[in-house]
Amino acid sequence: xxxxxxxxxxxxxxxxxxxxxxxxxxxxxxxxxxxxxxxxxxxxxxxxxxxxxxxxxxxxxxxxxxxxxxxxxxxxxxxxxxxxxxxxxxxxxxxxxxxxxxxxxxxxxxxxxxxxxxxxxxxxxxxx
Numbered sequence: 001x002x003x004x005x006x007x008x009x010x011x012x013x014x015x016x017x018x019x020x021x022x023x024x025x026x027x028x029x030x031x032x033x034x035x036x037x038x039x040x041x042x043x044x045x046x047x048x049x050x051x052x053x054x055x056x057x058x059x060x061x062x063x064x065x066x067x068x069x070x071x072x073x074x075x076x077x078x079x080x081x082x083x084x085x086x087x088x089x090x091x092x093x094x095x096x097x098x099x100x101x102x103x104x105x106x107x108x109x110x111x112x113x114x115x116x117x118x119x120x121x122x123x124x125x126x127x128x
Contacts, residue, residue: 019057023064031061039077052084052093059100066107074104095124 015038022031035058042051059077062070081097084090102117 019061023061028061028065035061048084049088049090052081052088052090055081056093056096056100063100063103071104071107092128095121098124
């Protein structure tokens with residue numbers, strides 16, 4: 001991997017970490033705006049793995065809000081993330097998508113679905 005490519009990957013991981021930190025500190029509006037901008041830039045640059053990370057981060061930020069009206073946007077972000085996993089071969093990101101799906105099930109008061117998705121994600125993490 002070239003130096004500039006490594007820098008891009010490193011920066012994308014740092015941005016995703018920053019988004020989750022902002023969300024965890026209650027700065028949800030800033031986190032959402034930044035996540036949406038990360039998705040937009042990744043799409044413009046056609047950097048699919050960066051877009052994958054940004055979509056997961058966006059879903060995680062929206063999940064922090066715990067609002068029913070965000071559910072369709074969360075679902076769309078996760079659907080696109082699944083597509084990007086197939087496009088990029090980035091199966092290492094699948095457990096993160098499943099954890100988001102588990103949280104979405106929790107928001108829908110589906111305890112069984114929540115547990116199933118969490119267990120599936122844990123199994124994938126253990127297999128890595």
